[in-house]
Amino acid sequence: GAGVSQSPRYKVAKRGQDVALRCDPISGHVSLFWYQQALGQGPEFLTYFQNEAQLDKSGLPSDRFFAERPEGSVSTLKIQRTQQEDSAVYLCASSLVSVGRGRIDTEAFFGQGTRLTVV
């Protein structure tokens, strides 16, 4: 596709329910990021993949959050036993090359996000 695609766009979950959010990055993009954006706030880092390797998961708020990218393309962010404080927009981004090693070769492209509401 032309850009980063996220699905679903909107998700309403009952408290305690498990949810899975999908991200289709731009084809060929090595790096993939997940961010959480609470209402009225800036995005906050959750986790980073380089191909299928999860190199940084320091931003995941609890062990209820789990992300995977098994084949180095599509990624899924899973939230178990959702709670009301998990309500936010979850943004996925991808970039062509690794942004590590002291330099950034390309900007990150963001998807439109999944708005999760836990009731």
Next chain:
Amino acid sequence: AQKVTQAQTEISVVEKEDVTLDCVYETRDTTYYLFWYKQPPSGELVFLIRRNSFDEQNEISGRYSWNFQKSTSSFNFTITASQVVDSAVYFCALSGPTDNFNKFYFGSGTKLNVKP
């Protein structure tokens, strides 16, 4: 610590006015990148600019210009002759080697309303 502050929560201007969005950052890194992103109502973050900490030259792109002042740790964004289509939330962000450049630290955003 890495931190970005956007003190202006919301700004309203009338079309054709100039407007400046402020961004102040904190970092212990000597090398870092600064970014501006635009978030329209559709939700995606649209990349506007990336600035390396070693390059303090101001940049102009059409109606957009950026003023990077290392001495005051600021990276302000000016829109000249604003248009209704500029209405969006604008985020300033920082990335540095502390996190291997893999994390962006975003400010809380400035919502710009441009009225006709």
